[in-house]
Amino acid sequence: MASERRVIRMELNRVEGDMEVKLELDDHTVADAWCIGTMFRGFEQILLGRDPADALVIAPRICGICSTSQLYAAVSALETAYQQPIAANGTRIRNLCLMAESVMSDARHSFLMFAPDFCNPAYAGHPLHDRVVELFEPPFKGRLARETVEETKRILAIVIAFGGAWPHSTYMMPGGVTCELDEARLQECDAAIDGYQAWYERSVLGCSSEEWLALETAEDLAAWLEAPAHRDSALGVFATFATSIGLEGLGSGTPHLLSTGCYYDPERWQPPFDERPCLEDGGFYDGETKAIEPFSHFEVAEHLRYARLADPGSPRHPWESETRPDDARDEPYSLAKATRYKDRVVQLGPLSDLVLAGDPLTRSLLAAQGASTWLRQFTRLHRPVAALQEMRRTVAELRAHLGEPAYVAAEPRTDGDGFGAINAARGSLGHWVRIRDGKIDNYQVITPTAWNGSPRDNSGRRGHWEESFVGLEIADLDNPVELFHVVRSHDACLVCTVHLARGRSFAL
Amino acid sequence: MAILGAEGRGKPGHTLPAFLEEHDARLLWHPSLSLESPREAAAIIDRVIAGEQALTMLCVEGSIIHGPNGTGRFDVFEGRPKRDIVAALCGQAEYVLAMGSCASFGGIPAAPPNPSESTGLQYTNNQPGGLLAPEWRSAAGLPVINLSACPVDATTMIETMSAVLEGRDLGLDKVGRPAMQKPCLSDPGEKRCRTVDKVGYACYGCIGPKFPLSKALFKHRVAAPASA
Numbered sequence: 001m002a003s004e005r006r007v008i009r010m011e012l013n014r015v016e017g018d019m020e021v022k023l024e025l026d027d028h029t030v031a032d033a034w035c036i037g038t039m040f041r042g043f044e045q046i047l048l049g050r051d052p053a054d055a056l057v058i059a060p061r062i063c064g065i066c067s068t069s070q071l072y073a074a075v076s077a078l079e080t081a082y083q084q085p086i087a088a089n090g091t092r093i094r095n096l097c098l099m100a101e102s103v104m105s106d107a108r109h110s111f112l113m114f115a116p117d118f119c120n121p122a123y124a125g126h127p128l129h130d131r132v133v134e135l136f137e138p139p140f141k142g143r144l145a146r147e148t149v150e151e152t153k154r155i156l157a158i159v160i161a162f163g164g165a166w167p168h169s170t171y172m173m174p175g176g177v178t179c180e181l182d183e184a185r186l187q188e189c190d191a192a193i194d195g196y197q198a199w200y201e202r203s204v205l206g207c208s209s210e211e212w213l214a215l216e217t218a219e220d221l222a223a224w225l226e227a228p229a230h231r232d233s234a235l236g237v238f239a240t241f242a243t244s245i246g247l248e249g250l251g252s253g254t255p256h257l258l259s260t261g262c263y264y265d266p267e268r269w270q271p272p273f274d275e276r277p278c279l280e281d282g283g284f285y286d287g288e289t290k291a292i293e294p295f296s297h298f299e300v301a302e303h304l305r306y307a308r309l310a311d312p313g314s315p316r317h318p319w320e321s322e323t324r325p326d327d328a329r330d331e332p333y334s335l336a337k338a339t340r341y342k343d344r345v346v347q348l349g350p351l352s353d354l355v356l357a358g359d360p361l362t363r364s365l366l367a368a369q370g371a372s373t374w375l376r377q378f379t380r381l382h383r384p385v386a387a388l389q390e391m392r393r394t395v396a397e398l399r400a401h402l403g404e405p406a407y408v409a410a411e412p413r414t415d416g417d418g419f420g421a422i423n424a425a426r427g428s429l430g431h432w433v434r435i436r437d438g439k440i441d442n443y444q445v446i447t448p449t450a451w452n453g454s455p456r457d458n459s460g461r462r463g464h465w466e467e468s469f470v471g472l473e474i475a476d477l478d479n480p481v482e483l484f485h486v487v488r489s490h491d492a493c494l495v496c497t498v499h500l501a502r503g504r505s506f507a508l
Numbered sequence: 509m510a511i512l513g514a515e516g517r518g519k520p521g522h523t524l525p526a527f528l529e530e531h532d533a534r535l536l537w538h539p540s541l542s543l544e545s546p547r548e549a550a551a552i553i554d555r556v557i558a559g560e561q562a563l564t565m566l567c568v569e570g571s572i573i574h575g576p577n578g579t580g581r582f583d584v585f586e587g588r589p590k591r592d593i594v595a596a597l598c599g600q601a602e603y604v605l606a607m608g609s610c611a612s613f614g615g616i617p618a619a620p621p622n623p624s625e626s627t628g629l630q631y632t633n634n635q636p637g638g639l640l641a642p643e644w645r646s647a648a649g650l651p652v653i654n655l656s657a658c659p660v661d662a663t664t665m666i667e668t669m670s671a672v673l674e675g676r677d678l679g680l681d682k683v684g685r686p687a688m689q690k691p692c693l694s695d696p697g698e699k700r701c702r703t704v705d706k707v708g709y710a711c712y713g714c715i716g717p718k719f720p721l722s723k724a725l726f727k728h729r730v731a732a733p734a735s736a
Contacts, residue, residue: 038583038584039582039583040573040576040582040583040623041573041582041617042617042621042622042624043616043617045621046616046617046621046622046623058616058619061615061616061658139525139528139535139538140525140528149523149524149525150523165661167659168658325575325576325582327576478547
């Protein structure tokens with residue numbers, strides 16, 4: 001068959017946000033790719049000139065999926081700008097709620113957004129077809145899909161106990177949290193953790209948490225999957241199916257990994273905030289040298305050459321950057337910016353977070369297989385097990401500090417520069433604020449998807465997704481399921497990304 | 509995705525799967541939850557607009573984006589402003605539900621300086637008229653049903669959808685909010701949230717279904733800040 005070169009556009013769903021992908025195809029192989037943010041809301045412009053505390057209400061509404069993450073990043077940005085002491089119990093409660101949101105998100109993404117593609121007609125003849133349909137068929141028909149809706153709602157009881165609602169509760173203030181801490185609330189947390197862990201062991205893992213956490217190498221995991229009880233568990237079916245359709249070698253993208261670190265150490269996260277003492281370390285993993293360096297937000301820069309925004313002279317650090325739509329130039333094709341770390345294209349997400357936090361199993365799998373669609377998704381199945389243990393530990397710590405305050409008041413400063421970052425379920429999220437005369441002078445939000453789904457930078461280098469599409473072979477252009485897998489393995493959350501762009505689809 | 513959300517300590521709440529089953533309702537398409545790709549969704553939309561596929565309830569989430577300069581190009585689907593697609597679907601639906609403050613009234617995106625030129629479906633902030641004119645009515649003869657709040661909680665969404673499917677009176681108030689709508693703060697019988705009075709925030713629709721507890725802390729900000 002003669003080779004045919006053409007450019008096509010395609011739509012993707014089950015990503016949170018609006019984006020198009022334009023692909024140049026050489027026959028069925030992707031030769032080049034462009035990620036195009038297609039929706040603009042202008043949250044940063046709405047924040048300019050307001051009282052800084054308004055960021056606590058406005059910024060979380062960038063996204064209805066990770067609102068706890070947005071709130072935590074926003075309040076941390078204000079605290080660092082104000083140089084404000086934080087009640088240790090306030091940090092503990094924030095950490096606990098963020099862990100609950102992460103655990104919830106990992107299951108919802110895996111079983112409601114990623115796994116439904118296993119039911120794609122392209123796999124109708126697969127030997128495990130009936131099994132994956134029974135477990136994951138959308139919408140809410142598969143057994144595990146239904147259980148996920150019920151059970152993830154239960155784990156949110158932790159956010160409810162402290163924030164009153166999910167999403168969009170506003171219980172964090174500079175200095176701590178505004179809610180009461182008492183034994184009844186801690187018991188609600190215990191019950192939520194116990195119930196969720198029991199479900200996860202029974203319905204997902206097919207083994208105890210202890211047994212799962214003992215797996216530390218790629219070989220351990222392979223051996224675990226050999227046992228019939230494990231192979232037949234939901235995780236076993238997920239793993240067997242995913243590897244059988246080649247997700248291990250799919251969509252590697254950039255080898256460089258970045259994580260800001262997460263869950264501030266309650267005792268040590270205090271002014272002057274010169275270091276980032278995190279319970280889950282971050283850093284930069286250089287995919288070429290395999291070296292790991294500490295994370296510094298001063299190495300972050302936004303490139304605007306291909307963004308449909310006014311360019312005041314980029315690259316710039318977020319404190320100096322702007323977000324103003326402008327279609328005056330010809331080159332730009334996306335409403336998203338291109339963010340780079342030490343001038344490198346990096347990928348963010350649970351894979352990066354676990355590697356940089358030193359998780360042995362994830363590091364072993366990365367060394368054995370490299371980054372891939374499968375490994376990115378696997379980390380979402382793996383991460384909740386240890387997270388539930390960490391949640392238990394945090395509840396115990398709160399119980400030991402029950403009589404202590406969860407909030408310390410302080411006078412806000414009228415001027416300051418702040419930076420707050422945490423790991424949202426889909427990767428590190430950073431808020432940068434500049435306060436002058438008691439008003440917001442600049443506010444920039446950089447989401448994980450802004451990094452991953454960025455357009456080309458000022459040197460013309462492709463963003464991580466763009467890179468991960470190149471070389472992809474798409475068997476059926478009317479049903480590009482391979483592309484769906486790669487995109488969804490990033491838990492694309494475009495709502496927040498094109499800070500302005502939000503939406504739903506991926507057109508190509 | 510607030511329909512998968514949770515509210516109220518100790519309350520089990522409703523779930524979307526149970527609702528669909530109970531009412532034998534068919535979810536034509538949801539951007540996050542459906543198997544069909546957006547390309548197939550485009551075909552479903554075309555069939556609805558052509559009158560070949562009945563549409564009982566249209567649920568719209570998010571503000572309607574008209575920018576830049578009234579073109580709608582800040583939010584497109586397959587090259588068409590989504591605003592135009594939503595307007596065409598509204599013309600076919602028996603009932604149109606605005607899910608949340610943004611779809612109802614424009615919400616935070618419509619807050620000054622409204623950089624995306626957002627409106628709600630039938631209101632812009634507190635003024636009648638948005639994507640649709642104030643006198644517009646759906647096929648069943650109702651204005652847009654506004655489930656304001658940010659987010660509107662799952663219980664209100666499901667109770668309102670159930671009432672629509674069961675043909676019950678929705679008890680719409682003068683801005684189109686159904687009786688199932690709860691006050692966004694926990695004051696019984698108070699529909700207007702009074703957020704501004706309490707915490708000094710302009711809420712542009714609503715800042716949440718429940719305000720967390722120590723409201724006194726927020727008052728510090730409005731009055732003199734407390735010293736440490």
